[in-house]
Amino acid sequence: MSTGNTGESGTSAHPGNVSIDEVAKAAGVSTATVSRALRGLPSVKPATTAAVLAAAAQLGYVPSPSASALASGRTRTVGLVAPAISRWFFATTLEGAEHALRAANYDALLYSLPDTQLPRKTFEAEVLARRVDAVVVASMFFSQDEVAQLRQLNVPAIFISVRQPDFPHVGIDDEAAATTAVQHLFDLGHRVIGHVSGSAEDRNPAAPTMRRRNGWRAALRTHGLSAAQDLDAPADMTAEGGYQATNALLDRRPDVTAVFAASDETAMGAIHALRRRGLEPGRDISVIGLDGHNLGQVLGLTTVSQPAYQQGFEAARLLLAAADGAPLPEQTVFPTELVARTSTGPAPTA
Amino acid sequence: MSTGNTGESGTSAHPGNVSIDEVAKAAGVSTATVSRALRGLPSVKPATTAAVLAAAAQLGYVPSPSASALASGRTRTVGLVAPAISRWFFATTLEGAEHALRAANYDALLYSLPDTQLPRKTFEAEVLARRVDAVVVASMFFSQDEVAQLRQLNVPAIFISVRQPDFPHVGIDDEAAATTAVQHLFDLGHRVIGHVSGSAEDRNPAAPTMRRRNGWRAALRTHGLSAAQDLDAPADMTAEGGYQATNALLDRRPDVTAVFAASDETAMGAIHALRRRGLEPGRDISVIGLDGHNLGQVLGLTTVSQPAYQQGFEAARLLLAAADGAPLPEQTVFPTELVARTSTGPAPTA
């Protein structure tokens, strides 16, 4: 077979076959002491610990996670839940979380929700039962049913981006970020500002897209501008979704001079739609996104950037700290930052 | 606490607290029968199975993965290894693999290698010991040391993209894909064709970037064109890397009229570099990538696309099939396809 592994030579057989008993024997102590020494418990004499460590290394001992989990009730595993892996925000967030976990010697169990679109198959939290010590949820939507299931797991959970009552949250101030975006357009002289927003089906106020829509609306009102219904073009949070929504928006409202897209991926779709119409982003129509996508620079996309990697990292870190007894802060808000590039420019003088 | 869960009402207490014994008692059978019934073993009378299932559902029973793994030696978990999650190819591949695993009721354990760049901290396969039944490696590079560690795990493994002797492989024909790209440029009249290639440090012939470079070189030779050293610009496989490499290439060889980038992300960096110089991709200089990145359309990027999601899905599926005794094919080659967009065009007539 291609993956065969036989005939180990040298001191250590392949890992997975040497148990704690053999280490105990080799070190001349009991298995209890080995267990304690390996976990660095203070009740073991340093000399003993050293001896155990040496024996373990010599034998190539690797503890069995299953046995450890069964005996202790702790899995040293954290569930990572996201609706998709291939979308920028989730990929980046998950990467941050994974790194934080790995650094603490925890495992990351990946759970990508079945479908990107609504309605999707519901998230079955049951599969995480007894399997994880904590859960990180990075998502845009989460139904009440899903929340209920999550609660049943009876482990700490933290939400990134989407907010859930009674759960700690890591994210940005979505309304403020939206306001920043609109303000930037306003400052450039734009007065008819459309919005490529989150899905219309989802009126869940916990959704970040909903908050961004609110921010857009509020900012327009502040300046006495129209936030008419037909300036709001709901979209799937993908480039394709942004493309379609922008086309619909421009068909409906040819007077629009600027578009605030609720994510960078939809903003890119918007740019695509403009180009298809022979319009130059930043000159004919301005486009601003929200994310800080790593490919934004390539497109010259102006955006309000958020630290996605850090949000994932911090969410995992908080969970790990909570496992050590630290309190979980209810809200962790990361700053956003306007990154002006070429997709926005002065409003065309009509 | 924010995540508290107390006072369950109704039939099922929270999962995680009811054990197989209680189900056995409720169903009036032994735990052995419950175990068999739940796994659908044929030696259980259908009526008995039904009774067990009913009891289990009634009690909200969820088996303990740790206990099951400890007793059976099988974890129903597959390790997913990739150098990064946030890069398109890996995110998409992992997503495919995760879906295949989830569909089969397997878990996906995520392991992202510490650093994107070489030299990176080495992959410690040890963390996967006793923890996974199989491993999917999606990567560009894999050192001999890492392969040795992987072998020690003594579980089936499959490689995506990067090839390893004696391991099954899922991927594309990188040389042929590169040839397709170069041929496309040649057909458009280009005669000085640069290459934004993989890292120069890595001369591992197993690396897909290496094979793409070979394909580029071979295709040029076929047409009697120069594949001079200075036409080859090594880069990190990111947009930023492609940006820098392209700048270096154009500084060195102002006569270049077309660039074949070894990945879409580097191709996007190349486009960025062109625009920065006031050059229009597809008119002044043509750019072709290789991947089929979902944002390629937005940029009008011509590319040779590969089915990343399917590669991940298939790799996982093969591993699962192998667990059921099916043979693991040594090579699974997916087709690639030229997708012509606007970043390539006829060579400027000099």
Place this chain on the structure above:
DNA sequence: CACGACAAGGTAAGCGCTTGCATTGAGGCC
């Protein structure tokens, strides 16, 4: 009709750890 074969299910011994409790010395104290 006795016996073997087989289907269906039970018994109990682990799997490899963790941990509450017991044990053993060695000092410290009055």
Place this chain on the structure above:
DNA sequence: GGCCTCAATGCAAGCGCTTACCTTGTCGTG
């Protein structure tokens, strides 16, 4: 010097499953 304390370690009972092996009841057969 006897006794208490405490540090250091051992003992052994699980954790919640799986599975080899055994038991039982039913049929089919010669």
